Amino acid sequence: MLTEPISLPVRGDADVDLDLHFILSDIVQLSGRVTRLAHRVTQGPEGPATWRTLAVLQQSGPMRLGELAAMSQVAQPTMTKIVAGLVEREWVKRIADADDARAWQIGLSAKGILKLTEWRANLATALMPLFEDLTEDDRRTVRTAIDILRPRIDLGTTAIPVAGKD
Amino acid sequence: MLTEPISLPVRGDADVDLDLHFILSDIVQLSGRVTRLAHRVTQGPEGPATWRTLAVLQQSGPMRLGELAAMSQVAQPTMTKIVAGLVEREWVKRIADADDARAWQIGLSAKGILKLTEWRANLATALMPLFEDLTEDDRRTVRTAIDILRPRIDLGTTAIPVAGKD
DNA sequence: TGCGTATATATAGCCTGGCTATATATACTG
DNA sequence: CAGTATATATAGCCAGGCTATATATACGCA
Numbered sequence: 001m002l003t004e005p006i007s008l009p010v011r012g013d014a015d016v017d018l019d020l021h022f023i024l025s026d027i028v029q030l031s032g033r034v035t036r037l038a039h040r041v042t043q044g045p046e047g048p049a050t051w052r053t054l055a056v057l058q059q060s061g062p063m064r065l066g067e068l069a070a071m072s073q074v075a076q077p078t079m080t081k082i083v084a085g086l087v088e089r090e091w092v093k094r095i096a097d098a099d100d101a102r103a104w105q106i107g108l109s110a111k112g113i114l115k116l117t118e119w120r121a122n123l124a125t126a127l128m129p130l131f132e133d134l135t136e137d138d139r140r141t142v143r144t145a146i147d148i149l150r151p152r153i154d155l156g157t158t159a160i161p162v163a164g165k166d
Numbered sequence: 167m168l169t170e171p172i173s174l175p176v177r178g179d180a181d182v183d184l185d186l187h188f189i190l191s192d193i194v195q196l197s198g199r200v201t202r203l204a205h206r207v208t209q210g211p212e213g214p215a216t217w218r219t220l221a222v223l224q225q226s227g228p229m230r231l232g233e234l235a236a237m238s239q240v241a242q243p244t245m246t247k248i249v250a251g252l253v254e255r256e257w258v259k260r261i262a263d264a265d266d267a268r269a270w271q272i273g274l275s276a277k278g279i280l281k282l283t284e285w286r287a288n289l290a291t292a293l294m295p296l297f298e299d300l301t302e303d304d305r306r307t308v309r310t311a312i313d314i315l316r317p318r319i320d321l322g323t324t325a326i327p328v329a330g331k332d
Numbered sequence: 333t334g335c336g337t338a339t340a341t342a343t344a345g346c347c348t349g350g351c352t353a354t355a356t357a358t359a360c361t362g
Numbered sequence: 363c364a365g366t367a368t369a370t371a372t373a374g375c376c377a378g379g380c381t382a383t384a385t386a387t388a389c390g391c392a
Contacts, residue, residue: 018305020297021290026312028204028289030319031197032218036239037322038194039350047350047377052198066340073202078379080342085377102340102387123194124187130318131186138314139184145311146192148304152296153196156203205379213348213379232369244350246371251348268358268369 027149041126042119049074053082054091054108054116062095062107071157091115193315207292208285215240219248220257220274220282228261228273237323257281 016022039048049072056071057063063071069079083106086092091112095105108116134142182188205214215238222237223229229237235245249272252258257278263269274282300308 017309018302020294020300020305021287023305023308023312024290024293024297025286026316027308028200028293029218029221030312030316031200031204032214032221033239033319033323034194034197034315035201036218037319038197040239041322045351045377048198049378052195052202055195055198064340073199073206074378075380076341077343077381081378084342097340100340100388102385104341120191121187124190127190127194127322128186130322131190134186134314136184139186139189141307142189142193142311142314143183145308146189146196148300148308149200150192150196153199153203156207156293156296157199211347211380215349230369240349241351242370243352243372247349250371263369266359266369268356270370 038123038127042122046119049078049082050086051116051119053079053086054112057092057106057108058113058116062105064097064103065106066103068106073157086112204289204293208288210285212285215244215248216252217282217285219245219252220278223258223272223274224279224282228271230263230269231272232269234272239323252278 035048053068053072056068060071065079065083066076068083069076072079072082074082083092083094087094089111091109092106093109095107097103097105201214219234219238222234226237231245231249232242234249235242238245238248240248249258249260253260255277257275258272259275261271261273263271
């Protein structure tokens with residue numbers, strides 16, 4: 001290595017480490033690496049967008065394409081593309097909306113549920129070796145952190161202004 | 167909503183929630199949403215790959231393109247593309263490797279450090295409102311979880327077989 | 333009723349960031 | 363110094379982002 005690692009603030013200090021700015025930066029950085037790793041250890045042409053979309057449908061049930069786009073944090077035309085792919089694979093079904101001929105309800109198919117479940121199982125199996133040695137306390141801490149963060153991220157899905165709009 | 171949300175296993179039960187499979191699934195799912203949200207609240211044409219790459223360089227200092235690819239969890243040709251963009255923007259510099267004329271050392275430039283720092287600040291500012299009300303205990307829990315997970319994810323970067331190789 | 337506006341989705345066209353296969357240049361080894 | 367190994371680059375494909383815009387339907391009101 002030619003030079004020392006570059007690092008502006010003094011990390012490793014409890015006060016700094018508990019600063020929300022640093023926590024948020026670290027969460028985002030770690031999340032990026034996790035997402036990348038998850039994609040890499042599972043094969044197949046489906047990218048993160050596909051699984052994210054299916055997960056939303058599983059969590060919240062059938063919904064309109066536009067709602068799905070918002071909840072999946074993509075623009076509507078992007079979701080049109082993703083759904084087109086999912087329909088072709090028969091992992092979701094389009095149900096005509098009885099009240100509004102412009103809209104569809106998009107819902108998971110049995111096949112879609114199966115594929116999502118399979119993917120998650122593969123993922124967990126692949127990552128398991130890295131985490132097998134977590135103590136019960138560690139697992140509890142991680143679980144708690146997830147439960148703290150998740151509702152706030154969900155909020156971000158609807159409550160945060162998206163850059164480049166308005 | 168036409169039907170009930172679909173959910174196969176019985177979540178909300180402590181035994182199930184502490185099962186490593188579910189923790190891992192939840193981490194990956196949450197990470198995907200965080201990554202997406204982070205990208206969305208920061209504008210500019212740079213995608214997650216760019217910031218991930220810069221972050222690796224900041225954390226570990228200058229290194230060869232191939233190493234950088236491995237640590238950033240992408241294939242070498244992908245990193246060639248990313249680095250080409252970064253060089254054009256002058257956010258990194260290529261330093262000829264004295265020992266090996268085939269290789270370069272890739273290092274952050276002052277401009278690169280600045281841009282990365284700016285991006286992180288923007289990000290933290292944008293996400294802050296969602297997390298301002300975290301208690302000190304919550305922050306401590308999240309910080310601890312990050313510190314538990316990070317080294318294991320780093321390990322995954324080198325120690326986990328990538329799907330589709332060998 | 334029918335016109336004008338609003339809204340839901342689709343299309344077009346562009347960009348980044350992934351990949352595999354392969355080329356090229358340099359290094360290493362017998 | 364020939365032959366193999368290795369570091370990066372190139373080519374060419376695909377998914378998944380975006381904005382701008384088209385199309386079809388819904389809605390509000392004179």
